[in-house]
Amino acid sequence: MSAALWQLSRISGGTEMRSFDEILAIAAERKGGRDAVLDGIPKPKTAEALAAIPDDRWLAQFARGILQAGISWTVVDKKWPDIEAAFHGFDVGRVALMSEDWFDELIADPRIVRSPPKVRAIQENAVFIAEVAKADGSFGRRIGDWPAEDFGGLLDWLQREGARLGGATGAYALRQMGKEGYILSGSVVARLVAEGVIDKAPTSKAAKRAVQDAFNVWKAQSGLSLTVISRVLAQSIDA
Structure with a gap:
């Protein structure tokens, strides 16, 4: 299933996950602004x-x-x-x-x-x-x-x-x-759980696929790297 179809299926199921901009706004409110969240995140290597x-x-x-x-x-x-x-x-x-x-x-x-x-x-x-x-x-x-x-x-x-x-x-x-990607830290997992993507740290193939699909949706929405998205998700959760 493509990331777009996966997102539509979640909407039809009544559990639409937040857009990346909405999650970024949550992180920005917690950390003192958008720049405070995004500044200093390294750009992945080509x-x-x-x-x-x-x-x-x-x-x-x-x-x-x-x-x-x-x-x-x-x-x-x-x-x-x-x-x-x-x-x-x-x-x-x-x-x-x-x-x-x-x-x-x-x-x-x-x-x-x-x-x-x-x-x-x-x-x-x-x-x-x-x-x-x-x-x-x-x-x-x-x-x-x-x-x-x-x-x-x-x-x-x-x-x-x-x-x-x-x-x-x-x-x-x-x-x-320098490889673009995500880290499933406790905070990132907590945000994924809050968005209904998974219900616990992913171990099954289906759960891991759901995580990748969610990141792909947010990447398509924002045009940002998985690295940035991962860091933003982590900062959107109270430590």
């Missing part, structure tokens, strides 16, 4: 700019998200220069071919977050990135060419093909790298 990002930087960003999961991000921030050094700059080929001796050295290395499952996931993501880059020319090429209108499909692909890239990890990594 497909070509994403394609030009070296594969090692994708691996580094995924690794950062994996290492931060479940611990203080400040800890990882402080360790990051040493983590980069321990993983040899996240050279994709080198990490993909990690020997058992190097693996054992890493999980005993105080410079990093010493979690065997996380270190193994980083290696597995190096293999994943290398395979995609071989097929497409670069990992960023695949990410850049993925349509924003199927951002949910991109998240599912990362979760399915990557290692420990499900949940918010993949979405946050993509935002940090």
Whole structure:
């Protein structure tokens, strides 16, 4: 079902969701004006700019998200220069071919977050990135060419093909790298629930599709990126 038809079906069902402008107005009232809501939201990178990002930087960003999961991000921030050094700059080929001796050295290395499952996931993501880059020319090429209108499909692909890239990890990594998209934070989910799009954090295919369709409707209405829309939705809910 197209986003437009999905919206019409909701109207006919008597549960029309608010327009993007209405949600923006709610956020503006909470935050002290439209400019206060929209200023400072980064513009997503173009497909070509994403394609030009070296594969090692994708691996580094995924690794950062994996290492931060479940611990203080400040800890990882402080360790990051040493983590980069321990993983040899996240050279994709080198990490993909990690020997058992190097693996054992890493999980005993105080410079990093010493979690065997996380270190193994980083290696597995190096293999994943290398395979995609071989097929497409670069990992960023695949990410850049993925349509924003199927951002949910991109998240599912990362979760399915990557290692420990499900949940918010993949979405946050993509935002940090400049890919247009949304993050289903507690506040964003709360707004989607308030609009009748979903009734809880989406886990089923149908619920995820409903989320994507809603974002596509708001994107068509506003001409803004999914990134901006996501940030506006988050700011429209009392913390």
